[in-house]
Amino acid sequence: MLSLRTDKLPEGDGWRYEVKLDGYRALAIKSGGQVRLRSRNDKDLTKRYPGVVAALTELPDETVIDGELVALDATGKPVFSLLQNGVTDVHFYVFDVLILSGQDVTGEPLVKRRDLLENHVLPKLPEPVRCSPVLEASLSDLIQSIRAQGPEGVVAKRANSRYESGQRSGAWMKMRVNRSQEFIIGGYSVGGSTFDTVIVGHVVDGKLVYVARTRSGFTPALRAELLRKMRPLEVEACPFCNLPENRPGRWGEGLRRTR
DSSP states (O other): OOOEEOSSOOOSTTEEEEEEOOSEEEEEEEETTEEEEEETTOOBOTTTOHHHHHHHTTSOSSEEEEEEEEOBOTTSOBOHHHHHTTOOOOEEEEEEEEEETTEEOTTSOHHHHHHHIIIIIGGGOOTTEEEOOOOOSOHHHHHHHHHHHOOSEEEEEETTOOOOTTOOOSSEEEEESOOOOOOEEEEEEEETTEEEEEEEEEEETTEEEEEEEEOTTOOHHHHHHHHHHHGGGOOSSOSOTTOOOOSOOTTSSOOOSOO
16 A cells, blocks of 8 residues: 655544654565565565564464564664665564455454554564554644654554555555755766766765765756866775675666776
8 A cells, every 4th residue: 555645644533643764665474384575566575684574473374564674773763775775684664464364454444453453463573573653643743743853754544544555545645744865975977078977875873875876967067067076086995885886786787996
């Protein structure tokens, strides 16, 4: 089930709120005694997160739960780039149950599914599996708190909604609260007479962590100007603590020695 993006969340007793976590959405499936983790795009994540899978072995058999794989920094804040860079020490925040001990519960209202989750599933599961809690506060107070503490945003879910697999019906809605992120240009890749992409990262625990590379948004004149400014700043040592990548990387091509 997918969330509909909005700039204004609904209010009232018919809605429940959760923190919008910045991670990888995943279904945990236990069938025939075996646990599997599947991404939203149906990719197999089972081998990538062995700690989560080990905890999920305590699931009742023939059960499917929905949640978010989240990497936390030293302060306990979700950091998506840690997941992108291959961190496997993650938490699985669970917020819904689709099948419980062989019984399809997707047609039950959200409040009933949450009751089943909190009383019949989560008590059996150790760390790093956690509950994504329902936030008991007014929407304005939640937004103010999330803005101060730094999570990505808020999710609103209609209390009587059934689970609509693959649908973005509006029964679940999401709103970004903290929209900005500061990145540092730490390098560039060569392309023709100028650069092809700039390579950016951000600081985590005092180290520059590679996040992504981008080529969009640059006019020819701006590319030439940036290249003139970057060339005098070149150094021999790679500034990113998690580069170079000598094998194929997240984007298909590993980042080896590059400017």
